[in-house]
Amino acid sequence: MKKITMQQIADHLGVSKFVVSRALSGKGGVNETTRERVIQAASRLGYFNQKNGYVKNTLPAPTASIQLAQTGKQSVLVLMPNIRFQNKDSLYWGRLLEGISGELEAQELGMIIVSDPRSDHFINILNPAGILGMIGVGQIATPFLLEVHRLGLTMVLVDHEDPLIPCDTIFANNLDGMARLTNHLIGLGHRHLHFLGNSSFSRSFRDRWLGFRSALEENGLLPEAGDDPMLKLEGIENGAYREKLSDWVRDRKQAGSMPTALVCANDAVALIACSVLDELGIAVPDEVAVSGFDNIADTAQHIPPVTTVNVPKEELGQRAVKKLLERLNQPSAPQEKIMISVEAVYRNTTAGPFVGTQ
Secondary structure: OOOHHHHHHHHOOOHHHHHHHHHHHHOOOOOOOHHHHHHHHHHHHHHOOOOOOOOOOOOOOOOOOOEEEEEOOOOEEEEEEOOOOOOOOOOOOHHHHHHHHHHHOOOOOOOEOHHHHHOHHHHHOOOOHEEEEEEEOOOOHHHHHHHHHOOOOOEEEOOOOOOOOOOEEEEEOOHHHHHHHHHHHHHOOOEEEEEEEHHHHHHHHHHHHHHHHHHHHHHOOOOOOOOOOHHHHOOOOOOOOHHHHHHHHHHHHHOOOOOOEEEEHHHHHHHHHHHHHHHHOOOOOOOOOEEEEEHHHHHHHHOOOOOOEOHHHHHHHHHHHHHHHHHHHHOOOOOOEHHHHHHHEEEOOOOOOOOOOO
């Protein structure tokens, strides 16, 4: 492979080699916009794939904005930005973090959690020489990942991937899991199914939408034509779409076009859907079946308990740690996208379609 040089990156961007050098080394003298352009161009051209493509910094000790666990041991950086309710208190992300923590403890490794990275060199508060590698959890902005990548830290991403960042990734098998659940509903007799969520919210949501759609197509059914507002729900994190969903259900009920099954992108959407249907006097599952995805604790406690797909959250975290250690031992092995199997959990919010609605 032909070597990619700083001069080639400079020529590609129309800047000086000096600017490229300063940007890639993390030194001052280059504004944030230019620095990001340089790093992104370097990544696209393959500069960071070269053995000498990283410029290490000598950095100060950690600050108080980082949570330190098991100090004195070799540590793994866990980057989980507190966006979209990605935090240790989440019924989903918290369990995943427990899986990471438990496996690191079993391997006698420490953990450094960064929950509030900043674009202005957030990695500068760490000393990369004391970190084995990084596990990124959930949605992480490209500039943060590029900063870690620039420093040469080995990383594994969980429930997220970035086209600019070559690394191993860990996902639940969202597509197949949703396809199996949808096929189950079709097997019960449903022919008017509707997906609730936002297909552009995350890679997982998109894969779940694709799984839903593939199951429909396999059974000679098609998703609703035209611009579907239920594929563009805003405020997935906090349920801000509730009023929009309520209006949509009310309109469908009045028009006599209510679906017999609502297939939700995750459990939080399913729980809100159940609440909206109850408020509008629509019985679940007698009139409309509802399903979720993730199997958070609230779905089992809900009345009636919600049909869902169990994502082995702790296992996702454990596998991320194991993959990171495998990568450190075999840095030149082919990168992997690992799919963890999921399993449908059939409960009381799904049943065959109400007589007269088929």
